[in-house]
Amino acid sequence: MKLADKVLKGDVAAAARLIRCLEDEVPGTAKELESVYLHTGRAHIVGVTGAPGAGKSTLLGCLIGFFRKKGMKVGVVAVDPSSPFSGGAILGDRVRMQSYGVDKDVFIRSLATRGWKGGLAKATVSTIHVMDAMGKDVILVEAVGSGQGEVDIARVADTVILILTPGTGDEIQMMKAGILEAADIFVINKADIEGADRLKATLEGMLGMRSRSARGWKPGVVLTEAVHDKGIDEAADEILRHRAFLSSSDELKERRKQRARLELIWAIESYLNNYIERMSQGTLEKLVSELVQRKTNPQSAALKIISEISSGGKNGLFTD
């Protein structure tokens, strides 16, 4: 409990330790997170996404500067892809953001997932909760890569920013992956490159057709040159405009409801995974080996396990 109390007081070292414990799944950490959770829900969560090389980290650095000038406390979660095989993480270009390392009101954490599906999203949400409870006003979440990862950002953020660059054709990939539809704000970075205006026109054309705009939000398309600090105020103003929109409509409530539902389902899955892991190795391996020999099928085998859970909840299902 002590760790959580310190986090609530904004203690940076305690927050860092709690996040590390969560990552490593140190026993007892779930309890700490529970009490932290009760003090969350105030921060505005901004997902920043885009293809590698689009300039996410640079723009993020600029946004930190903007919010700090407004006196807001900033959290940054940098999500790094890592190998599920080696368990290692390759740190990228976030060294650039280290210039904020001395400002105690900017808290930056890189995440590496060692698990499979959903793992990164879960770790991201836990880290967001810790930063929220610390008293950060805005939490920027950077997601690298393209595909599934970005879609997850849309599930945990209040505002999703998609960064595109002219001439890369990224918008086609993003459209395919459904990311375009998840974005609330579009930033065309490296706007000095030929084709920026054309990309803006294309995006605005697509947005005109978008069903989600029916909910009352018309996404802005902002041109920036993050390396030259150009267009940052406009991009940041869009974030604040979106935040105001969310609060004035039912949309914020709706998004947070969806996030709560998602976290509830994750928690259930996590309990059951623990249960299955704790099942006598024999039972599980016997079923797996019957599956390999095609003596049974996944559905019937699953029913066996579920009936064991239903009848034997006392077998450790409720111990942490």
Added chain:
Amino acid sequence: MKLADKVLKGDVAAAARLIRCLEDEVPGTAKELESVYLHTGRAHIVGVTGAPGAGKSTLLGCLIGFFRKKGMKVGVVAVDPSSPFSGGAILGDRVRMQSYGVDKDVFIRSLATRGWKGGLAKATVSTIHVMDAMGKDVILVEAVGSGQGEVDIARVADTVILILTPGTGDEIQMMKAGILEAADIFVINKADIEGADRLKATLEGMLGMRSRSARGWKPGVVLTEAVHDKGIDEAADEILRHRAFLSSSDELKERRKQRARLELIWAIESYLNNYIERMSQGTLEKLVSELVQRKTNPQSAALKIISEISSGGKNGLFTD
């Protein structure tokens, strides 16, 4: 049951219908899949992955030709990213593969997922089962994009081929995402482009350090020019060599065990998701709304639901 019986006889129309029913989650389809499952495990499953534009579809077309010449029956599962928001799918360049549409021993299906995480992988596995039960000897699975998607391919395929192109720097992204480590065969396509030999040397250098090679398999690096039909025999021979390696070692058994375990866990998750969906809307919504108000936390709320499952399995958990 009729549909499954027809599939086992190799009926193309029945197989297509079963796959469509699975995609649409038509009630009763799970039962059909159960009986199909008992007749699977013979086909060799090859995952083909790489960045957009690397030439996956072209190479796939060439491989189909190779295996057909050997008298083998071929299944192809083309996995397309699609929007989780719109529910639609954008079909890409697989028109090229339609020239095989008249050969009744080549069965090609494009998949679009409408669901969230894990959805595509699950649909892929079901489609593989149907093709396996139809009597296909080899099933080629094409995954588009980069990131999470490819990693999933490694979980469902016996052999994973990664296609790279010189001069794109794709290998760096792939390394970051852990895909390099998941691949059993490396194909450097468009090998006429400057830098192919350098890329080959780099890959071979990396492979030297790879822990997985300790299991006895040394991945080959093959140069191809798929559009000119060059290097295809070498690439296909690598697949056959890997298949022989898997059969002669414990590795095939191990991979299929892992896949069975994965499918078992998916089946459990799927039952529980159904259960939660069927929970009286009031119970779930009440918990979600308590979460939004921070009156409880996801862990405690999850325990409430699990205790309901444990005590009330009769409330519909075992129906369907």
